[in-house]
Amino acid sequence: xxxxxxxxxPWQVVDHYENPRxxxxxxxxxxxxxxxxxxxxxxxxVMKLQVEVDENGKIVDARFKTFGCGSAIASSSLATEWVKGxxxxxxxxxxxxxxxxxxxxxxxxxxxxxxxxDAIKAALADYKLKQGPNQEEAEKKA
Amino acid sequence: xxxxxxxxxxxxxxxxYYGNPHSRTHAYGWESEAAMEKARRQVADLIGAxxxxxxFTSGATESNNMAIKGVARxxxxxxxxxxxxxTEHKCVLDSCRFLETEGFRVTYxxxxxxxxxxxxxxxxxFQPDTSLVSVMTVNNEIGxxxxxxxxxxxxxxxxxxxxxxxxxxxxxxPMDVNDMKIDLMSISGHKIYGPKGVGAIYVRRRxxxxxxxxxxxxxxxxxxxxxxxxxxxxVGLGAACEVAQKEMEYDHKRIxxxxxxxxxxxxxxxxxxxxxxxxxxxxxxxxxLSFAYVEGESLLMALKDVAxxxxxxxxxxxxxxxYVLRAIGTDEDxxxxxxxxxxxxxxxxxxxxxxxxxxxxxxxxxxxxxxLWEMVQDGIDLKSIKWTQH
Numbered sequence: 113x114x115x116x117x118x119x120x121x122p123w124q125v126v127d128h129y130e131n132p133r134x135x136x137x138x139x140x141x142x143x144x145x146x147x148x149x150x151x152x153x154x155x156x157x158v159m160k161l162q163v164e165v166d167e168n169g170k171i172v173d174a175r176f177k178t179f180g181c182g183s184a185i186a187s188s189s190l191a192t193e194w195v196k197g198x199x200x201x202x203x204x205x206x207x208x209x210x211x212x213x214x215x216x217x218x219x220x221x222x223x224x225x226x227x228x229x230d231a232i233k234a235a236l237a238d239y240k241l242k243q244g245p246n247q248e249e250a251e252k253k254a
Numbered sequence: 255x256x257x258x259x260x261x262x263x264x265x266x267x268x269x270x271y272y273g274n275p276h277s278r279t280h281a282y283g284w285e286s287e288a289a290m291e292k293a294r295r296q297v298a299d300l301i302g303a304x305x306x307x308x309x310f311t312s313g314a315t316e317s318n319n320m321a322i323k324g325v326a327r328x329x330x331x332x333x334x335x336x337x338x339x340x341t342e343h344k345c346v347l348d349s350c351r352f353l354e355t356e357g358f359r360v361t362y363x364x365x366x367x368x369x370x371x372x373x374x375x376x377x378x379x380f381q382p383d384t385s386l387v388s389v390m391t392v393n394n395e396i397g398x399x400x401x402x403x404x405x406x407x408x409x410x411x412x413x414x415x416x417x418x419x420x421x422x423x424x425x426x427x428p429m430d431v432n433d434m435k436i437d438l439m440s441i442s443g444h445k446i447y448g449p450k451g452v453g454a455i456y457v458r459r460r461x462x463x464x465x466x467x468x469x470x471x472x473x474x475x476x477x478x479x480x481x482x483x484x485x486x487x488x489v490g491l492g493a494a495c496e497v498a499q500k501e502m503e504y505d506h507k508r509i510x511x512x513x514x515x516x517x518x519x520x521x522x523x524x525x526x527x528x529x530x531x532x533x534x535x536x537x538x539x540x541x542x543l544s545f546a547y548v549e550g551e552s553l554l555m556a557l558k559d560v561a562x563x564x565x566x567x568x569x570x571x572x573x574x575x576x577y578v579l580r581a582i583g584t585d586e587d588x589x590x591x592x593x594x595x596x597x598x599x600x601x602x603x604x605x606x607x608x609x610x611x612x613x614x615x616x617x618x619x620x621x622x623x624x625x626l627w628e629m630v631q632d633g634i635d636l637k638s639i640k641w642t643q644h
Contacts, residue, residue, distance in 0.1 A: 121555070129555055135623050152641035153587030153626060156549055156566050156575065160625035177625040181551035181566070185623065230642070 121182060122216035128186035133193050136175045138162040146239025150230045156180060157224065159188045161231035163195055163203070165239055171195045171203055176231070183221040187211050187228035200236050255600055256490075257447040263493035264449065267486035275485050276474055286485045293492025297454050300495040301420075301439065302430035309455050309475045310483045310491070314421040315345040316468070317440035317455035318388075320479065321417045322349040324465030325386045325438070326358055333385035339363045339371055340581040341398075342390050343419055350388075368532035369398035369582045376408060386415050391423035395565065395578040395594060396531030397540030399427070406435030415463055421445045421453075425498025426506065426537060431456060437463050443487065447599060448494030452487035455479075505599050506538070512597050512606050513538040519610045524617050530584060530592060541595040542579075544588040547627040548620040553593060556616035560609050565592035587626075587636075 137160075138145045144165050151158040157180040164173040174192040178185045190211055195203040208229040212222055267289060273282025275290040291305065298305040311317045326336055338350055340362050350360045361379045363371050371389065387409050392399050402418060409416035420429060421442035431439060439456040443449050457463050457478065471480025498505075521527050526546040542565070545553065550564030565576030566589070574580075575589035584592070593613075597606070621627040626636060 126555070129552070132623065137628065149625065150642045153590070153636065154585075154641070156587070156590030158625055158641070160628075177623055177628060179547060179624045179626045180549050182555040184549070185552060234642075 122218075124215045125182050125186040125217070128189040128215070129182045132185060132189045134175050134189065134196075135177065137177065138164050138173065138175050143242055144239070146235040146237070146242065148231045148234025148236070148238055150234050151180070151227050153179065157184050157227055159184065159227055159231040161188060161191060161228075161235045163235045163239060165200060169199050169201075171198055171200065180224065180227075181221075183215065183217055184224040184227065186215050187217075187224045188231060190214060191228040191232050195232060200239065203232060204236055206232055255447065255598075256444075256449060257494060257497055257599070259497050260448050260490045260493045264486045264490040267489050271485070273485075275483055276472070289489050290483055290485055293488045293490075296492035296496045297441065298456075300425060300429070300499050301441075301456060302432055303456050304459065306476075307431075307456055307459050309457060309479050310488050311453045311455055311479055312451060313453040314343075314419060314440045314442035314445070315453075317442075317453050318343065318345045318419055319349050320455055320465060320468050321438040321440060322346060322386065322388060323353060324468060324478075325415055325417070325463065326353050327356075327466040328464045329385045330358070333383045335359045335361070335381045335384040336386050336388070337361045337363060337376070337379050337384060337414075338388040339365060339390070339400075341365050341369065341393055341395075341578045342388065343394060343421070346388055346390070346419055365581050367583050368535070369393060369396050369530075369578075370532055370535060371400060371405075373401065373404055373408065376405065380412050380414065384412070384414050386417055388417040388419070390419040390421075391429070392420075392427070392537045392540070393531070393578065394422050394540065395576060396542040396582070397422075397536045397538070398531040399423070399535045399537055401535070402429075402436070403434045409437075410435045422537065422540065425495060425502060426539065428502065431458065438465075441491075443491045443494060446494045446498050449487050449490040452484060452491045454491060501599065509597050509599075509601070510538040512601060512603065513541055515603070516595060516597070516606050516610055517541060517543070519607075520613060523614045528584075528588060530579060530582060539597045541597070542592055543595070544584065544592040545617050546588060546591055547624045547630065548617055549590055550592050552620055553613070553616055556620075557609065557612055560605075560612070561596070562609075563594045565594070566590040 140147045146163045148161045160177045162175045163171045166172050174195050176188040176192045178188045208225040211225040211228055273286040275286035277283030294305040294308045297308045365371050389400050389405055391402050406416050415437040417438035418436055419440045424441050425446040437458045441454040443452040467478050469480050474480050528544040530542040550566035554564055565579045579589040
């Protein structure tokens with residue numbers, strides 16, 4: 113018989129879970145690709161988020177893979193959607209609270225959105241590191 | 255689900271036969287009392303007990319509380335030690351923890367990787383002032399079946415009372431309180447296709463087990479559990495026990511076949527699946543599988559039209575996975591990847607096949623989305639990675 117599905121899981125989460133955006137991998141060895149790997153299997157939450165940045169510092173592509181619950185998958189999927197088209201600095205402004213609000217995450221699932229924010233930051237930090245120490249010095253001088 | 259035969263037995267007592275079974279003076283009371291006593295006999299017959307040894311309760315949680323706190327407190331002047339296991343149901347563990355705040359000492363026996371306790375460790379755990387040993391018959395998370403007869407023997411030899419939480423075992427595997435030397439047993443109504451809100455506790459009369467009642471009042475149920483017995487629920491429990499006794503063998507055969515079908519089909523199609531708990535000493539209807547590199551809750555989301563559960567704990571405050579899986583030594587990431595499948599009297603082959611097909615489909619899909627699976631495919635040893643948390 114048909115089971116009535118209530119509001120136990122926000123539809124936004126279900127949507128990202130059933131139709132995830134940007135699942136996959138970019139070439140981690142490419143110089144303009146930043147890879148962030150956060151979380152731990154022992155915690156039941158691991159997110160890998162990758163960004164591809166063009167010569168103007170704009171994120172042109174992003175991919176994710178997640179080991180975690182529906183909310184974790186949705187948070188990381190949304191993260192890849194949001195970083196696309198932003199510059200590196202703009203993407204660093206993305207807050208976990210925005211992700212949680214967009215997905216209507218209940219309080220118990222807020223840590224999933226926090227991990228997604230960490231994943232974005234980790235990917236961008238990795239990208240910056242790959243551009244070389246010269247890049248950082250140039251930024252400091254400017 | 256409730257067996258329709260159970261519902262049939264209950265209906266008269268929810269409608270026309272509403273007398274209080276403890277009212278001694280009128281026919282309404284007498285007919286309710288007769289029904290209650292018949293139910294009591296039906297429960298007793300299922301476990302080889304005398305009906306005077308069966309007390310109706312609100313469920314196995316209450317029965318467990320009564321057994322543990324009741325026995326401990328009655329004998330507390332001379333005995334202050336209790337033995338139990340790390341894989342017991344929360345209500346048993348919590349009752350023990352509560353008793354510790356009252357000054358009792360509790361030994362929580364570890365279990366082997368199979369989920370079974372080590373009988374030698376049990377022997378070694380006895381102390382001169384041990385009043386009770388409590389070990390569940392069939393575990394609700396992994397389905398493992400403890401060596402109850404052997405434990406009963408050991409407890410008898412040490413003259414210590416033996417309590418078993420038989421909620422998952424009653425009506426599914428043969429239980430006999432004399433053969434197994436059980437002194438107290440907890441019974442749950444809704445676990446044997448009976449109504450929710452009722453259970454029973456078996457309290458041995460010879461040799462007499464005394465316990466301090468949890469609930470004070472008018473002295474019903476031999477003074478051990480005051481309160482009006484809910485006649486319709488008790489009748490339902492009795493009927494469920496009688497049906498279970500008749501159908502036990504057939505159910506067991508059919509459920510074993512379905513369980514075998516489920517496990518074989520899944521394991522043939524999908525690699526890296528682990529069954530948690532001993533393969534042999536188990537009740538077939540409770541299967542716990544870990545799907546490596548896929549998180550449990552995410553898999554459950556794909557199977558929301560099937561009643562399953564997971565040892566993962568994304569929604570629990572501590573983010574710690576199942577303590578039962580931890581006790582059997584399951585790696586934490588595999589604990590987060592576990593799913594419990596329950597197969598019962600009313601499970602059909604179509605339902606099993608549907609569940610299997612959906613499970614296989616989504617495990618494959620979620621593995622494609624899993625960074626862990628990707629790393630393993632690339633030949634990386636996950637244990638060598640330094641993860642960002644812990």
